[in-house]
Amino acid sequence: MRAVPISANPLKLDVRSHRKCLTICFFLTMGTFQYGLDYALVGGFLSMPGFLEVYGYYSPTLKKWNIDPTVQQLISSLMTIGTFLSSLLVGPLSAKFGRRHGLWAAAVLNTVATAIMLGTTSVGALYVARLILGVSVGWFFTFSQLYVHEAAPAHLRGVVFGFYQVMLSVGSIVGASVDFGTHTMFNKRSYQIPLAIFFVAPTIQSIMIIFFPESPRWLMVMGREQEAEKALRKLRDTAIDEHQFLAELNEIKGSTRDQLEKNKKWLWLEMWRGTNLRRTLLCLSVVCFHAANGSSWVNIYTTYFLTIAGVTNAFAMSVMITCIGLIGCLFSIAFTRYMDRRTVMMIGCSACAICQLMMAVVWTVKPGSEVAGRCVVAFISLFTFFYVAYSPTAWLVGGELPNNQLRPFTYGLATALNFVGNWLGTFTAPYFINPAKLGWSAKYGYIWFGTNALLVLFTIFFIPETRDRTLEEVHEMFENKVPTHKFKTYVCTGVETYGKEGAAKADGLTKRKSFEQGDEKTGAEFEHLETHSARSSNKQDV
Structure with missing residues (x-):
């Protein structure tokens, strides 16, 4: 552990100043609830008479309902295959469409898969639904983590990832608890009631994402720098010091340009x-x-x-x-x-x-x-x-x-x-x-x-x-x-330089405002800062 971090993070290193961003990240991680929920639910289904009557068979030897091992393995493994395939697709899809659209796509697939599982009694249709659900869960899992990596302040990324694990654990608790409450029902409702919970978290998340910005770092990678600035402003508290904001923005902008060149x-x-x-x-x-x-x-x-x-x-x-x-x-x-x-x-x-x-x-x-x-x-x-x-x-x-x-x-x-x-x-x-x-x-x-x-x-x-x-x-x-x-x-001297240039721009804006209000001394300082800022910008562009 260290007492004083050696970091170029220009933001105020507290929690209270970043409540807005933490709230946004909380809702963005809500999709991981699905992974924990599925993990808990499916294991319970395989012990429910109501589920086994539909997808299993009655064993005269055991004198109870049972399920074929192949069916059991496919129900579990098709979900994993789906998460595997969807995770591989995250790179090209995210690079083109961004993080928010990936989460919306996951919500749509989740709705389709859950509707099929609720309505079907065909084991073949169940297999298809499990595969689709796996794709959905993989995207919920990965796109949300990408977003919070790129949106949260450096000193709070660990806290935000705690949100992700909380959502996953709560999903597991809810799944296990609902299974416990319905496992004695001897009809399809024993598994249909738990399945209906799959609609809840993605619906809440999809609605909330409408009001949240795209990842500013993704926008910067795409060359949409003005949109990236707007997105970063929406993520940061309205009372943030302009020097801190422009320093962070300039660090992201300068470093991303370097990365794109290489x-x-x-x-x-x-x-x-x-x-x-x-x-x-x-x-x-x-x-x-x-x-x-x-x-x-x-x-x-x-x-x-x-x-x-x-x-x-x-x-x-x-x-x-x-x-x-x-x-x-x-x-x-x-x-x-x-x-x-x-x-x-x-x-x-x-x-x-x-x-x-x-x-x-x-x-x-x-x-x-x-x-x-x-x-x-x-x-x-x-x-x-x-x-x-x-x-x-x-x-x-x-x-x-x-x-x-x-x-x-x-x-x-x-x-x-x-x-x-x-x-x-x-x-x-x-x-x-x-x-x-x-x-x-x-x-x-x-x-x-x-x-x-x-x-x-x-x-x-x-x-x-x-x-x-x-x-x-x-x-x-x-x-x-x-x-x-x-x-x-x-x-890190390079990133620190970008941050200082951003802070200098903030000073320049302050001087400009004073100059426009008629302060001659401040106006002269503003002209000097403008010249220095322009030179720094030219060097960065080169």
């Missing part, structure tokens, strides 16, 4: 060239931390361990564990402004490693016992707390690393790979856990202890410190090939 037309190729290669590899790695933590198998097989532990009401206990995750998320919002990114990630991955190890050790000592089951459930709860507390930081760092023009391409690819990693963890887990296969059960945690330990080492040696840095500062440090361990103390 990147050629084929952005998919530019990601892998020069200094962008390092940024791309780091972005892909840190976003995929989520898949390497082992959260997918822990969350999906919680019910199994609840059963072993002798818990009679697994639905209610699942809600409780999800609430623990929300507590972890709220906890992270409180400390994220005051702790370095690297510190948060090292503590988070270390805690995840310890929880995975302890689950495995307990199961090795007392395999299959009620005591072991209860211990595993306790460590699942702790794992959920630490994972949810640290995971927004990994998403945050991943989006801070690419430059303004390449961010949607790099971040979209990273998100797609993370979804693949999560799917792979979910798909392979039964081979390790199932008694008919390897039968490791909680001993599977030994593998994930190893991956988490590697993440800690990777963070120490390769992840740079970006706390309180503007995106333009991060760009300058990568362009100057600053070593990983010098990011924290490096002074």
